Amino acid sequence: MPRVSLLTAALVALPFAAAPSLAADLAAGKQKAQMCATCHGRDGIATAPDAPNLAGDSSIYLAEQLKAFREGRRQHQQMSIIAQGLSDEDIADLSAWFAAIEVTATLPTVN
Template sequence: MLAISTTAHAAGNAKNGRQKALQCQTCHGLDGLSKLPEAPHIAGQPEPYLIKSMTDFKNGTRQNDMMTFVAKELSDQDIADLAAYYASIELSVTVPKR
């Protein structure tokens, strides 16, 4: 079954999100590549996924000691900006040589 969210979100601003990401860099890195084994890489993740994840941490639907604490302080615009920034990071993949 496919669930589609019809919740409207503010348009994110990646430039503003980069500034707000300074508080995220300890765990997720400013480049969105995790610095800690328990924190996921978030660079290049789809913007709607990032918005949903942060919103779920903010409202308590999703639990993690650090993220629940941090997300409670984020406005909807902060979440949109952070999602826009991390989603805008382009990743490249190199296939290993055989």
């Protein structure tokens, strides 16, 4: 196979290789997300000033961040502890739940 074709095939396959391998359960994710509500809000819009909004983020991004906390590659006083107790299934469910929340934005009116 020509070099260009191999590169093209690799680039096309890359998003699928990075996707979580477990099938996520939205209902389970909604239930599990209750533990996140104190800081990240019931709807994924943060209530704590130092917590990020999770609603509408990519499930791949969210899963990678939770895994980074769990593995110690990313540090945060609370999240590093919380993530220790998350299984791959928990991470897939939570990531799918927050990613499924639709977020809309309204631009400010500027005169």
